[in-house]
Amino acid sequence: MSDRSIQLKNSVNLKLVETGEKERLKDMLRQRLTECGWRDELKEHAKDIVRERGLQKVTVDELVKEITPKGRQLVPDAVKRELLAEIKKFLSAQSQ
C-alpha cells in the first residue's frame, strides 16, 4: 500500500471514530450478522472446535485463527454491500 493510501485510510478512520459513526456502523453490522444467522453458525463452529480440543487447551488466538477463514466466507454479499454503501454515504456527507 502506498503512503498516500495509508494516510487516507488513517484519516478516514479518525473521522469515523471521532464522530461515533464507527460504533454505529459496527452496531449495524452486528445486527445484520445476527439476523442472517451468521453469528449462530460461527458460534456453533467455534463451540465444535472448543469441544474437540478441550476447554483448557484452546486459546483465543488459536480460535480466532481457525474460525476467521470460515467467518469471512460466510458473510452474505448483501451485508457487505450495505456496509460499503453506508461508509460511502458517511464519507460523502463529511466531504460536503
Add this chain to the structure above:
Amino acid sequence: MCSSFRVQVIERDAAIPYNLQLLRLLHESGGAVAEDKSEDVGRMIQKDIYCEVWKAASVQAKWCVCSVCGGHSPRVHACLHCIHFACYQGHIQEHATATQHNLVVDVEQGQVLCMGCGDYVYDSEVRRIALACKEKSRRSLGLDTEYRAWAPDAVEMTLLQAHPKRRRPTPNSTIGNTCFMSCIIQALTHTPLLRDYFLSDRHVCQFNNDSSRCLVCEIARLFQEFYSGNKAPLILHKLLHLIWTHARHLAGYEQQDAHEFFIAALDVLHRHCQGNPPSNGDSTHTCSCIIDQIFTGGLQSDVVCQACNGVSTTIDPFWDISLDLGPCPYSTSKTDKTVPTSLADCLDRFTRPEHLGSSAKIKCNGCQSYQESTKQLTMKKLPIVCSFHLKRFEHSNRLHKKISTFISFPEHLDMTPFMSTRRNNNNNHNGITAHPTDINNRYSLFAVVNHVGSLDAGHYTAFVRQHRDQWYKCDDHMITRATIQDVLQSEGRYWSMTEGFLEHGGYCLASVVVAGLNSMLAGAHRNQGNWYLVILQV
C-alpha cells in the same frame, strides 16, 4: 486461563461513574500492578474504551491507535502498567517482552489479556464494568441497548440441568365444536414473539379493576398455563366466553370458521391492547400494540388507468393474506387458466396485475373519467408474522364447495418477489427468480392449521413448531410428534383418506428490521436465529 486474577472494586466516591475509583489488580504470573497505577485501569476502561461523552470520542480517536505502526490497526490493546497503546499484530507483545508489563486490555472489547499465560482473562467484575461502560457509551451515541444472546445464569443453569426434558405443547380441551378455536390458540401460543411478550409480562391492562373482561389478560394467563409444564389439557371456556362477548357473531356452540375466529381474536386483542392508535385516523397504520407490531403488514394497491396510464396508489394494512385457489374466473390469457399448486403460485397470482374489466370502470383521477383499469396488489411492508389463508371454501352463487387441490408450501419462504419494489420494476414475472434474495424477506414456517372433512362437517387440526425443528400435531387434546415432512405433505400423509386439506398457514418473518419495534422485541426475534411463519387454512 488465569485463575489467580482478581479485581476488586472499592467504592469510595459515588459521584464517579460506576464507582470505579479504584481498581486493584492482583496477578501472580504477571506481577502485581502497583497500586498507584491501578487508577489508570479504571480511567482507561471508562474513557478510552467506551467513551461516555461525545468529547471523549476525539480522545479515543487520537490515542487508541498503535503507537508503533501509527495506524488504526484492528485490536488495539492498552498496557495496564504504563501508558502505551499498541496493536495485537505483534507490537503489544514486543512491549510486554521488553518491559515485563504482562497485563493489557483490548480497547474494543474491554477484555484483559495476560501475556504471562498467553490468553484472555475472564473476570466477572471486569466484564460487568466493561458492559456498563459500553452501555453508557451507546446511549450517548443514541443507540439502543445492544442485543445479546441469552445466556443462562447460575440459577437458570441449575434449573435447566435439573429438568432435562423439554415440554410438549399443552393440549386444549374442546367444548362443543370449538376445535377451530383450539387450533388457532395453538398457533398463537407458538408464535415466538407473542410468547416472549406474554411470558415477560408486558401487558398493561386497560380495564381497571376488571381484568376478567380483558381478552389480552386471558391470553396472558393462557400463556402462563401453557408454558407451566402442567400436562393436563387446558380448558378454554373463559376465552370462549370472552370471544362471545366481544365478537358476537361468533357466539354459539356451532362449528365456526377458524379463519374468522383468527381475525376476530386479533381484532379483540388489538382493541384491548394499549397501543397508540393512529391519531389522524388515516390508513397508514402506526398502532404500537403488540398485535399490530407482529401481524400488521402493508398492502400496496396500484390501479392503472388504461386510458391515461395514471397510477393511483393506496396502502392498506393487513393481518393476513387470503389466497384464491382454483382456476381464475376472469382471466383471458392461457397461463392464468392453470390452477395454482403451490403457495408461490398463489402469491404470484395474488400480486399479478388484474384487469378489472368493462363492468367495473373506475373514475380515474388523472383523466377525470370512468375508464377500464388494471389493479395490482403488492407487499409494501411485510409483517413479522405473515399469515396466509388458502380459500378452500368456495362460495359462488348457490354453489358452496371445498377446493381440495393439494397446495404445497415451503418450510422457508422468500417474499422478495412479491414486494412492491420488486414487482413494480418488473411486471414480467418470468424474471422473478433472477433476483438475489433479500435476507430481510425470508420467513420460516411455524404453524399450519388444517381442515379435514367437508364444508358443513369438518374438523380442525394444527401443526405447530417448537424450538427450531420440533413439530407437533395438535388434534384437540391429542398431541403427537410430527416431522417437517408430515407437515409439508400433510395431504399425502394424513388427509388423503379423510379427504382433508391444508387450509390456512402462517409464516413468521425471518429477520426483522421494523421501525418502531422496541429492542426487546427485536432482540427476542433475532434470538431465534431463524424465522417463522404461521399459515392458517380455512
